[in-house]
Amino acid sequence: MTYAIETEGLVKVYKQRWTKREMRAVDGISIRVEPGATFGLLGPNGAGKTTFVKMLLACSHPTAGRALVFGKDSWIPESRRSVGYLPENHRFPTYLTGAGMLDFYGALSGVDAATRKKRIPELLDMVGLDRWGATRLGKYSKGMLQRVGLAQALIHEPKLLVLDEPSDGVDPVGRKQIRDILHGLEEKGVTIFINSHLLQEVELFCRDVAIIRKGKVALEGRVKELTSEGGYRIDLEHAPDNLATELKGRAKAVVSNNGNLQFLFNTREEANVAFDIVRAAKCEVESMTKASSTLEEVFIRTVEQK
Amino acid sequence: MASFALILDTVREAMARKVFWAFFFASTAILLFFMFIMHVDVVNGMVASMTIFQANGRTHGDLSAEKLVEGAQGGLSIFLYTFGMGLAIFASAGLISAVFEPGRVELVLSKPVSRVQVLLGRYVGNLVIVAANLFYLTVGIWVIFGVKVGVWRPHMLLASVVTLFMFSVMLAFILLISVLWESAAVSIIATFALIVISLVLGAKNMLDRLLSSEFSRDLVAGLYYILPKVPDGGQILHHVITGQAVESWMPVWSTALFGIVALASGLWIFQKRNF
Numbered sequence: 001m002t003y004a005i006e007t008e009g010l011v012k013v014y015k016q017r018w019t020k021r022e023m024r025a026v027d028g029i030s031i032r033v034e035p036g037a038t039f040g041l042l043g044p045n046g047a048g049k050t051t052f053v054k055m056l057l058a059c060s061h062p063t064a065g066r067a068l069v070f071g072k073d074s075w076i077p078e079s080r081r082s083v084g085y086l087p088e089n090h091r092f093p094t095y096l097t098g099a100g101m102l103d104f105y106g107a108l109s110g111v112d113a114a115t116r117k118k119r120i121p122e123l124l125d126m127v128g129l130d131r132w133g134a135t136r137l138g139k140y141s142k143g144m145l146q147r148v149g150l151a152q153a154l155i156h157e158p159k160l161l162v163l164d165e166p167s168d169g170v171d172p173v174g175r176k177q178i179r180d181i182l183h184g185l186e187e188k189g190v191t192i193f194i195n196s197h198l199l200q201e202v203e204l205f206c207r208d209v210a211i212i213r214k215g216k217v218a219l220e221g222r223v224k225e226l227t228s229e230g231g232y233r234i235d236l237e238h239a240p241d242n243l244a245t246e247l248k249g250r251a252k253a254v255v256s257n258n259g260n261l262q263f264l265f266n267t268r269e270e271a272n273v274a275f276d277i278v279r280a281a282k283c284e285v286e287s288m289t290k291a292s293s294t295l296e297e298v299f300i301r302t303v304e305q306k
Numbered sequence: 307m308a309s310f311a312l313i314l315d316t317v318r319e320a321m322a323r324k325v326f327w328a329f330f331f332a333s334t335a336i337l338l339f340f341m342f343i344m345h346v347d348v349v350n351g352m353v354a355s356m357t358i359f360q361a362n363g364r365t366h367g368d369l370s371a372e373k374l375v376e377g378a379q380g381g382l383s384i385f386l387y388t389f390g391m392g393l394a395i396f397a398s399a400g401l402i403s404a405v406f407e408p409g410r411v412e413l414v415l416s417k418p419v420s421r422v423q424v425l426l427g428r429y430v431g432n433l434v435i436v437a438a439n440l441f442y443l444t445v446g447i448w449v450i451f452g453v454k455v456g457v458w459r460p461h462m463l464l465a466s467v468v469t470l471f472m473f474s475v476m477l478a479f480i481l482l483i484s485v486l487w488e489s490a491a492v493s494i495i496a497t498f499a500l501i502v503i504s505l506v507l508g509a510k511n512m513l514d515r516l517l518s519s520e521f522s523r524d525l526v527a528g529l530y531y532i533l534p535k536v537p538d539g540g541q542i543l544h545h546v547i548t549g550q551a552v553e554s555w556m557p558v559w560s561t562a563l564f565g566i567v568a569l570a571s572g573l574w575i576f577q578k579r580n581f
Contacts (some may be wrong), residue, residue: 014580057416060580077418085416091409093315095322107311108417152413162416 002071004191005033009065025051027215040202043212084153088164094138109156123151142169203295232271235286316431333443380548383465400490475565482572508537534561
């Protein structure tokens with residue numbers, strides 16, 4: 001099977017010019033994204049997400065390993081013909097109009113002039129900027145730039161769409177609009193790869209996710225499976241240190257939030273034993289529930305693991 | 307198609323940054339000033355005497371109307387060579403380093419174009435802008451001079467070609483420095499430093515007499531042959547325009563070689579860079 005994205009042991013080590021100190025931004029990431037999938041790449045700041053995406057799009061050279069896009073080495077320009085990309089913190093040429101910018105990036109993507117002429121008004125209309133095509137990008141708001149940025153990523157009808165924080169700076173209505181556009185593309189079989197901090201959005205939209213921590217894949221799987229994991233959760237408020245330590249040893253995961261501790265246990269028996277320990281320590285249980293995590297909880301547990 | 311888009315984008319950016327227009331207005335101001343100069347009494351007197359010489363087919367010693375025009379065009383072309391190149395360097399440095407702006411370079415590199423194409427597109431785009439302005443300035447001066455004096459020697463038009471050649475070498479150096487430091491200011495400083503060094507090395511014969519150590523003399527000779535020869539280029543231009551024989555074309559091909567090496571190095575480093 002040819003994957004939309006396939007990386008094998010991708011490593012990126014940055015060396016400081018003078019001190020020669022090494023920093024492993026990406027440390028052996030191997031992931032596979034099936035064609036037509038909606039994939040979310042998550043991770044805390046500095047986890048290596050953007051470096052990973054940059055290697056995928058030949059902006060950065062891997063120190064080791066390789067990245068393939070539809071079976072072709074990402075370093076070959078031809079492999080990027082089927083990729084649409086919206087970077088984070090993009091800086092579009094402000095001297096161009098919205099339509100001019102789409103025309104420029106369309107030409108770079110190999111779209112002929114006649115097709116560009118036809119596609120540009122359609123795309124501007126799709127992202128709700130049909131009346132802004134002749135306006136210079138310097139006059140666009142952040143949300144408008146994000147939407148026209150999405151349009152430039154779609155100008156050549158890519159098979160793979162790589163979006164880095166696509167909803168950044170977009171108002172709720174705009175976000176819904178972007179989500180609808182992405183759903184439409186998903187139905188057409190376009191593979192969508194999202195790098196985002198907005199976990200709720202990823203949970204709503206993506207079928208698969210990978211959570212990166214310190215340059216490595218810490219967790220990977222279907223969103224449904226990761227969030228519907230079994231188990232029981234005990235919430236404690238201000239647990240003494242010795243009790244917290246003992247429960248941490250028994251729990252499969254612990255989430256700390258403003259002094260409140262959340263312990264996750266695999267079975268009901270384990271949770272009951274933990275409950276007894278808490279009561280024996282004369283401490284009060286805030287709540288004990290059957291666990292069904294949100295993606296945010298899964299994320300926090302994953303990135304806080306030692 | 308992609309290459310043309312990249313060249314066109316450079317021209318558009320130059321226009322938006324007012325670089326193109328600043329160059330154009332500076333050139334126009336010079337043309338107007340030149341028109342004014344051609345109308346002052348001294349020039350009118352000279353032109354009148356030249357016209358009489360020409361009509362009578364006479365010469366005054368070695369001086370003929372043709373010679374006077376040659377001399378004047380030679381001087382003007384040196385002015386075009388130095389002024390045109392200086393202006394072009396200021397105008398271009400920012401356009402090359404703009405490619406490396408974070409958030410912009412990633413987007414261009416994510417397209418199905420090679421890195422060589424991206425940088426060469428900028429390089430050629432810059433040359434197009436400078437060529438347009440240089441031709442405008444040179445042809446403008448040539449026309450004003452021709453109308454006023456009535457002598458239409460096409461040799462002077464070579465000034466724009468030679469200036470463009472020397473500028474293309476300097477632009478290759480700007481590109482190399484920009485790839486290394488991503489700074490317009492650094493590339494301008496480095497390029498003018500290179501020109502100053504080239505001017506000093508241009509006085510190689512005098513330096514040979516002044517330097518006592520053989521090592522120093524060898525060093526000067528080595529640098530002279532490696533680096534672009536800006537003063538020699540001006541001298542060759544002057545010789546060609548005034549109809550004198552050019553002793554050696556070495557300064558031209560060695561300067562071209564420097565430009566090719568600088569351009570190739572810049573492209574190679576850009577290929578290796580991480581963004």
